Every structure is written in C-alpha cells, then in structure tokens.
Amino acid sequence: MSDQDRMILRVKDVCKCFGELEVLRGISFELREGGILAVIGPSGSGKSTLLRGICQLEQMDSGSIEICGEKLFYTDESGQAIYAHPTVQKALQLKLGMVFQVFHLFPHLSILENITEAPIQVLKKNKKEAREQGMRLLSKLGMADKADAYPYQLSGGQQQRVSIARALALNPAILCFDEPTSALDPELTGEVLKVMLELARENMTMLVVTHEMRFAAEVADHVIFMDEGVIIEEGTPSQVFHNTNQQRTKQFLQKLMG
Ligand code: ADP
Ligand code: MG
Numbered sequence: 001m002s003d004q005d006r007m008i009l010r011v012k013d014v015c016k017c018f019g020e021l022e023v024l025r026g027i028s029f030e031l032r033e034g035g036i037l038a039v040i041g042p043s044g045s046g047k048s049t050l051l052r053g054i055c056q057l058e059q060m061d062s063g064s065i066e067i068c069g070e071k072l073f074y075t076d077e078s079g080q081a082i083y084a085h086p087t088v089q090k091a092l093q094l095k096l097g098m099v100f101q102v103f104h105l106f107p108h109l110s111i112l113e114n115i116t117e118a119p120i121q122v123l124k125k126n127k128k129e130a131r132e133q134g135m136r137l138l139s140k141l142g143m144a145d146k147a148d149a150y151p152y153q154l155s156g157g158q159q160q161r162v163s164i165a166r167a168l169a170l171n172p173a174i175l176c177f178d179e180p181t182s183a184l185d186p187e188l189t190g191e192v193l194k195v196m197l198e199l200a201r202e203n204m205t206m207l208v209v210t211h212e213m214r215f216a217a218e219v220a221d222h223v224i225f226m227d228e229g230v231i232i233e234e235g236t237p238s239q240v241f242h243n244t245n246q247q248r249t250k251q252f253l254q255k256l257m258g
Contacts, residue, residue: 006033007066008173008205009054013075014063016049023049025229026063031174031222034203038216038237041226042252047209050226051178054207056093059083067092068173094122097167097175101183103159105151105166112138112147115166123170130169137165141195157188161195168199175199177208193219213256217241225249 009031016024023046031037039047052058054065056072062081064074072092073083083089105114115137116130125133138144141161151159160180167175177196181189193215200206200219210216216223216237223240225233225248233246244250 007031008033008035008068009207010064010066011050011054012064012066014050014053014065015061016046016053016058017061023229024053024060027226027229027231028063029224029231029234031205031207033173033205035222036200036206036220037208037222037224038220039207039209039224039226040211040213040216040240040252041224041232045226046229047226048178051176051207051209055096055098055176056089067095094170095173097170097172099160099163099167099175099177099180101179103151103156103163105159105162107151110148110150111143111154111162114151114162115169118166119169133169134165137168138162141165155188156184157191160184160188160192164192164195164199174205174207177206177210179209179211181210181212211256213241213253225252227252 007030012028014024014027027050041047049058053060060073060081062075062079065072070088070092071084072089073081076082106117109117112131112134115134119125119130119133120127135144135147138147141164143158143161143165146154146158154162181192184192189212193212196215197219208220220237223234223237224231225240227248233240233244233249240249241253
C-alpha cells in the first residue's frame with residue numbers, strides 16, 4: 001500500500017461561516033492510518049467547528065472532506081458544497097468515534113448499557129455479543145467493576161473513560177476528541193490521558209483537539225496550530241513546540257505555559 005492509500009482522512013480547503021463570521025478559512029490537512037494528530041490553538045479559532053464538520057454535526061460551506069477514501073462532500077464549480085447521499089453520510093459518521101468535553105452519558109442507563117446502546121440499536125448487534133464486547137472494553141479501561149453503576153455514581157474521569165469505551169464500541173476508524181480533559185481536574189485528567197496514550201500505542205487513529213500540551217508534545221506525531229480559522233503552522237511536536245519561527249505560535253505557547 002502506498003502512503004496515499006493509508007490516508008484515512010483528507011480535509012481540503014474547508015470553509016465555514018456563521019453569518020458574517022468566517023470561522024474556517026481554507027483548512028487542509030491529512031491524517032494517515034494509525035496517526036495521532038493534535039489540533040491546538042486559542043479559544044475561538046475554529047477547532048471545534050472543524051471537528052464538528054468532520055463528524056457531520058455541522059454543515060460546511062465549501063472545500064472537501066474524504067473519510068476512508070469516500071467523499072463526505074466536495075465543492076462543485078459554482079462553489080457549492082455537495083454532500084454525499086444520506087446513506088453514505090451515515091456510514092461515514094459510523095467511522096468516527098466522538099468524545100467531547102462534556103460526557104453526554106445517558107443518565108438513566110447503567111454504564112454497560114451506555115456502551116451497548118449504539119451497537120445494539122445502530123449496528124443491530126445481538127445483545128449478548130454487545131454485552132461481551134462492552135465488558136471487554138470496560139476491563140480494558142479499568143472500569144469493569146462499574147458496569148452496573150449509573151453515570152451519577154462516577155467521577156468525571158471515570159465518566160470520560162466510559163465515553164471513550166462507548167465510542168470504541170462502534171469500532172471507529174478514527175477516534176475524535178474535543179478537549180476531552182478540559183472539564184477535569186489535573187488528577188482525573190491524568191487517568192484519561194493514560195487511556196488515550198494506551199490507545200495511541202495500539203495504533204488507534206486519533207484526531208485530538210486539546211489544550212493538554214503534554215499530550216500534544218508526547219503522544220501526537222503531528223501537531224496543527226490553528227488561529228482565526230487558518231492553520232498557522234503544522235509539523236512534528238518538536239517542530240511546533242521547540243523550533244517554531246511563527247510569532248503567533250510562540251505567543252500562544254508562552255501564554256499557555258506561563
Ligand atoms: P474553538 O473550538 O477553537 O474554541 P469554535 O469552533 O468553537 O472554536 O468557534 C469558532 C468561532 O465560531 C467562535 O467565534 C464561535 O463563537 C463561533 N461559533 C461556533 N459555533 C457557532 C454557531 N453555531 N453559531 C454562531 N457562531 C458560532
Ligand atoms: Mg472548542
């Protein structure tokens with residue numbers, strides 16, 4: 001297989017406005033299978049909108065996005081974004097696992113039921129199989145003893161680990177995170193980052209919007225720095241963190257690291 005074939009996500013020249021506000025102004029990047037991409041940048045720079053565009057929670061205005069070799073949308077000659085057929089859109093959405101800052105667990109379902117819900121309802125897996133897979137995932141994330149607990153009985157870090165298990169239960173090609181630790185205190189942040197590190201070691205493809213610079217520096221193999229809807233700089237962590245000649249990157253990192 002060539003490198004081209006292994007590209008699992010291709011984002012090209014993506015633009016998005018909210019009214020007059022241009023939130024994404026020509027974003028292009030690629031993510032290869034097994035790659036760990038960290039997206040960093042100040043608040044309001046368009047990181048979440050970009051992720052939401054890839055996960056189809058937000059419609060993009062123009063450009064193109066390709067997931068696992070299939071176009072989610074492209075732009076025709078008139079500049080209009082043309083989205084794939086709804087069945088293709090749905091299939092592509094299933095290729096993405098999503099973990100957000102807020103956990104969104106179903107409060108009335110047990111931890112195990114939270115994880116088996118989508119495999120049973122969406123993938124039509126049989127219940128026994130879904131429960132077995134759910135228990136395997138919970139064990140892996142150190143949460144097997146909480147299978148019958150309810151979300152309110154768990155700490156934030158535990159809830160976030162359950163949301164990761166829930167995303168993994170759909171066997172996604174890419175696991176997408178939007179600031180997964182920013183609602184957690186430092187101790188709980190550590191336990192979530194540890195799980196993410198383990199997934200990275202298992203070659204899970206990950207797209208991580210984060211302001212955990214330690215994660216970006218130590219786990220990611222590629223870092224994108226975004227500001228005001230454009231990619232200011234991208235490269236290996238050592239390029240971006242230690243050898244940048246971009247003033248804006250320097251300012252951002254200085255502010256963050258104090
Ligand atoms: P980030 O995740 O980098 O903080 P966002 O993608 O959330 O940035 O937001 C980028 C900009 O778009 C911000 O100015 C935000 O206020 C604006 N924005 C985001 N979502 C919407 C929306 N649904 N309607 C209008 N403006 C929005
Ligand atoms: Mg955001």
